[in-house]
Amino acid sequence: xxxxxxxxxxxxxxxxxxxxxxxxxxxxxxxxxxxxxxxxxxxxxxxxxxxxxxxxxxxxxxxxxxxxxxxxxxxxxxxxxxxxxxxxxxxxxxxxxxxxxxxxxxxxxxxxxxxxxx
Amino acid sequence: xxxxxxxxxxxxxxxxxxxxxxxxxxxxxxxxxxxxxxxxxxxxxxxxxxxxxxxxxxxxxxxxxxxxxxxxxxxxxxxxxxxxxxxxxxxxxxxxxxxxxxxxxxxxxxxxxxx
Numbered sequence: 001x002x003x004x005x006x007x008x009x010x011x012x013x014x015x016x017x018x019x020x021x022x023x024x025x026x027x028x029x030x031x032x033x034x035x036x037x038x039x040x041x042x043x044x045x046x047x048x049x050x051x052x053x054x055x056x057x058x059x060x061x062x063x064x065x066x067x068x069x070x071x072x073x074x075x076x077x078x079x080x081x082x083x084x085x086x087x088x089x090x091x092x093x094x095x096x097x098x099x100x101x102x103x104x105x106x107x108x109x110x111x112x113x114x115x116x117x118x
Numbered sequence: 119x120x121x122x123x124x125x126x127x128x129x130x131x132x133x134x135x136x137x138x139x140x141x142x143x144x145x146x147x148x149x150x151x152x153x154x155x156x157x158x159x160x161x162x163x164x165x166x167x168x169x170x171x172x173x174x175x176x177x178x179x180x181x182x183x184x185x186x187x188x189x190x191x192x193x194x195x196x197x198x199x200x201x202x203x204x205x206x207x208x209x210x211x212x213x214x215x216x217x218x219x220x221x222x223x224x225x226x227x228x229x230x231x232x233x
Contacts, residue, residue: 033218043207045161045224052219091161095218105151105163105174106211106222 002027004092004109011114013082020067021077021112023092032096034075035106036066039089048090051075082116089113120144122225124210130231131200139195139228141210150193151211151222152185154178161209167193168216200232 003026013019025034036048051059051066059066067076079086092109123142131137143150152164165175167185184196193212197204207229211222 029218031218033220035221037224042226043229044226045209045211047221047223050219050221093161095220095222105166105176106153106161107163108161110160 002029002032002094002096002107004094004107006092006109006112008112009110011112012117013079013114014117015084016081018078018080019082019114021079021090021092021114022074023076023109024072024074025092025094026073027094027096029096032094034066034068035093035095036064036075036077037091037093038086039091039111041088045091049077079114084116084118087114087116122210122212122223124208124225124228126228127226128229128231130233133202133232134199136196136198137200137230139197139208139210139230141193141195141225142191143193143210143212144223145191147212147214147223149173149213149216149220150185150187151213152195153209153211153224155207155209155227156203157206164195173216197230200230202232205230205232 005024032053034051038046049061049064051068063080065078089111091111093106125140150167153161155161163176165179166173186194207227209227210225213220213222
């Protein structure tokens, strides 16, 4: 079974500083995708960044980058130059290959609540 | 930019009543999903739908739940005989493909409150 662990229930960061949100995963699927979503207090889920299991390079998307360490099964999200608007819940999610064994759905971690301090 | 829409944004219902949550996925997407998030908890998968049938469902998705694509645009989640523990945010999502690289686009959610 697939599982996502986010060990930091809450994090604080000073505005303009960088912050790393941890995510580790467990899967026996050789092909999988890792996603990060942001959920502000308004409740919607906003896609941030994607990393494929076969990608050689770490994904980057603006101020977001993903520190992918496949051997350690970790996919940490790095937010550079934090802004007040980054305060939100952040979810790491994994999706396996479509098929009988692994399905198509996302498995989400419990989330990390990030608070950016002025 | 195309987006997934959901109605209503908030639904209040009495225990035992039936509710229908509505979603309009992105028009060229073929795969549809429902997820549930109980307040303060993680997002949980309920069901995936493709080619007019359920392709996968979780343990949560029991006989109380059903999904339907009544026309070419809407995707609905019906909850029969609601219980207090059904109170949650319900997210609809859609994707172009089913492989591991395909992002799922989430709607804004429907907050269901069962009293």
